[in-house]
Amino acid sequence: MIKAEKLCKLYGAHTKHKVQAVEEVNFTIPKNSFIILKGPSGSGKTTLLNIIGTLDRPTTGKVFIDGEEITTFSDIALSSLRRQKIGFIFQDFNLIPRLPSWENVTYPLIPMGIPVKERFTKARSLLEIMGLEDRITHAPEELSGGQQQRVAIARALVNNPEIIIADEPTSNIDEETSAKLLNILSDLKHKGTTIVVATHDSRFNEIADETFTMKKGRFQ
Amino acid sequence: MNKHINLLLLAAENLLRHRTKTIVVCLCVIAILSPFITAISISEGIREQSLASVEEGGDLYLTFDEFGRNTSVPLKYLEEIRTIFGVKKAVPRIIGRAYFQNKLVVIVGINKEDIPDSVSCISGRMFENPNEVIIGNELARHFHLRIGDQFSMRGQQRKVFTAAGVFTPDSGIWGASLLFMSFKDAGELFGKPEVATDIQIYSIPGHNSEIATDLYSILMNEPYRLQDKQIIELFVKKGFLLKEGIFTALYVVAFALGIPAILVASGFGLSDRRKEIGIMKATGWNTLEVLELITFEQLLISLLGATIAILLSIFWIRVFNGIFIGQFFIAEITLLPKFTVPSKFLPLPFLLSFFFALLLTMVGSIYSSWRASSVSPVVAMK
Numbered sequence: 001m002i003k004a005e006k007l008c009k010l011y012g013a014h015t016k017h018k019v020q021a022v023e024e025v026n027f028t029i030p031k032n033s034f035i036i037l038k039g040p041s042g043s044g045k046t047t048l049l050n051i052i053g054t055l056d057r058p059t060t061g062k063v064f065i066d067g068e069e070i071t072t073f074s075d076i077a078l079s080s081l082r083r084q085k086i087g088f089i090f091q092d093f094n095l096i097p098r099l100p101s102w103e104n105v106t107y108p109l110i111p112m113g114i115p116v117k118e119r120f121t122k123a124r125s126l127l128e129i130m131g132l133e134d135r136i137t138h139a140p141e142e143l144s145g146g147q148q149q150r151v152a153i154a155r156a157l158v159n160n161p162e163i164i165i166a167d168e169p170t171s172n173i174d175e176e177t178s179a180k181l182l183n184i185l186s187d188l189k190h191k192g193t194t195i196v197v198a199t200h201d202s203r204f205n206e207i208a209d210e211t212f213t214m215k216k217g218r219f220q
Numbered sequence: 221m222n223k224h225i226n227l228l229l230l231a232a233e234n235l236l237r238h239r240t241k242t243i244v245v246c247l248c249v250i251a252i253l254s255p256f257i258t259a260i261s262i263s264e265g266i267r268e269q270s271l272a273s274v275e276e277g278g279d280l281y282l283t284f285d286e287f288g289r290n291t292s293v294p295l296k297y298l299e300e301i302r303t304i305f306g307v308k309k310a311v312p313r314i315i316g317r318a319y320f321q322n323k324l325v326v327i328v329g330i331n332k333e334d335i336p337d338s339v340s341c342i343s344g345r346m347f348e349n350p351n352e353v354i355i356g357n358e359l360a361r362h363f364h365l366r367i368g369d370q371f372s373m374r375g376q377q378r379k380v381f382t383a384a385g386v387f388t389p390d391s392g393i394w395g396a397s398l399l400f401m402s403f404k405d406a407g408e409l410f411g412k413p414e415v416a417t418d419i420q421i422y423s424i425p426g427h428n429s430e431i432a433t434d435l436y437s438i439l440m441n442e443p444y445r446l447q448d449k450q451i452i453e454l455f456v457k458k459g460f461l462l463k464e465g466i467f468t469a470l471y472v473v474a475f476a477l478g479i480p481a482i483l484v485a486s487g488f489g490l491s492d493r494r495k496e497i498g499i500m501k502a503t504g505w506n507t508l509e510v511l512e513l514i515t516f517e518q519l520l521i522s523l524l525g526a527t528i529a530i531l532l533s534i535f536w537i538r539v540f541n542g543i544f545i546g547q548f549f550i551a552e553i554t555l556l557p558k559f560t561v562p563s564k565f566l567p568l569p570f571l572l573s574f575f576f577a578l579l580l581t582m583v584g585s586i587y588s589s590w591r592a593s594s595v596s597p598v599v600a601m602k
């Protein structure tokens with residue numbers, strides 16, 4: 001379960017151009033639920049995802065994951081939490097350049113001490129699921145946007161996360177790949193994964209349990 | 221353990237992935253370390269040869285003192301010195317310089333039975349008759365001298381010498397311009413038959429202080445100077461330390477210019493790296509793991525750079541005979557010496573080079589990497 005209490009994020013606190021990206025947000029996301037985050041551009045969706053995904057810290061407020069207040073966690077504890085529980089799918093993929101797909105997929109497993117052979121086997125099975133069995137050794141530069149997104153999804157799944165956070169996952173990919181992604185996320189939901197997606201794509205409404213709409217940093 | 225192996229393998233892969241950066245940093249490391257290793261190796265080589273020569277020489281050196289400098293010692297005391305208890309052998313020498321055509325050569329006048337064992341003829345024989353000399357192999361090569369050739373020194377045409385043999389001493393640098401002749405011939409050549417430039421005294425171990433006391437009673441009223449082997453060794457070592465020190469000081473100046481280059485180079489592509497570090501953090505890596513990876517990268521690049529620098533130094537000495545650097549340690553030699561410049565590669569400079577390269581590359585990368593990995597992944601990925 002993910003829970004947020006009075007979450008605020010203020011950018012440029014000590015400058016003239018302060019931006020209140022998230023303001024007094026409270027919510028609870030039950031385990032095994034599919035949540036959609038909607039709202040116009042600049043409404044604070046990405047900031048909120050980054051905070052609940054532990055990639056950024058709130059200015060004030062608390063976030064709890066499985067009952068633990070993660071806002072007080074140290075940097076190492078947050079890394080450990082991300083490694084064990086969270087998979088991130090970024091809007092702009094964030095793959096490591098010039099690194100083969102299989103290595104990009106298994107990048108999170110390297111510091112876990114998993115041997116190369118095992119990592120390769122795991123990456124291959126995930127890339128097969130993504131329909132990229134013939135792109136295992138291709139670097140991101142040699143892949144289309146859709147293929148890159150699928151590699152990024154495989155990377156998000158490689159550590160069998162309990163939570164998947166996706167930020168506009170279909171904004172840079174074609175219709176066909178979007179449909180595939182939707183199916184993958186739907187399957188994951190049925191397997192017990194908690195999914196939070198920020199999107200404008202209305203097709204997600206069909207599988208979502210709940211939709212939060214944001215405007216100017218607040219829930220509506 | 222597997223984690224560290226994974227990080228090491230990834231570090232090696234990253235060096236290949238960031239090929240341009242790897243090459244630039246490696247070149248910087250090589251450019252800085254290679255001349256330094258070459259210089260230290262040459263210095264060590266010459267020092268070793270010098271100390272070997274000192275080791276082979278007498279236990280005490282007797283000269284006279286004039287204006288605070290060594291000056292010639294009259295031979296009238298020689299027989300008395302030889303009778304001192306503890307003296308095994310007293311060997312008078314004349315060491316001087318004279319022009320052979322247009323080249324200044326070092327002439328050593330010494331009786332043939334006292335010539336160091338390291339000097340052996342590679343052709344011809346040792347001088348036996350008056351006016352016979354043996355010539356250093358490099359000198360013989362320079363003047364195309366053959367056994368039996370006759371010549372005289374410039375400004376002293378009355379004395380005609382015959383080349384009896386060509387020798388190769390253990391030390392190449394001394395052999396370049398050295399000429400051995402009998403003590404008597406040298407005295408006649410320089411017009412000083414009654415003096416020696418020094419007398420080498422070989423003593424029974426543990427008798428040096430008694431010998432010094434007896435010498436005092438013999439030379440009480442003379443301005444003499446007595447030096448033992450340890451002092452000579454100390455002078456040699458000090459001399460090389462000074463030269464190495466001057467070289468290092470000059471090098472540090474060059475370094476001051478090189479360091480910014482290497483720092484820029486090792487931080488080269490930092491914006492790419494910053495984003496990568498952000499991705500690593502976002503996918504569960506912690507700061508220590510990121511820094512371990514960066515350290516492995518610098519370790520590998522330093523190892524590679526230092527190894528190439530060492531190989532290049534060996535090549536520089538073996539193939540190019542220490543060109544440019546040899547001159548700094550050996551006086552009066554040409555840019556490309558005709559003799560083999562001595563060298564000695566010790567493990568310590570190798571290790572120091574490696575650690576120095578590591579330090580340089582680490583300074584250039586670890587702080588920026590730490591900065592990138594200690595901010596939130598979102599900021600680093602921007």
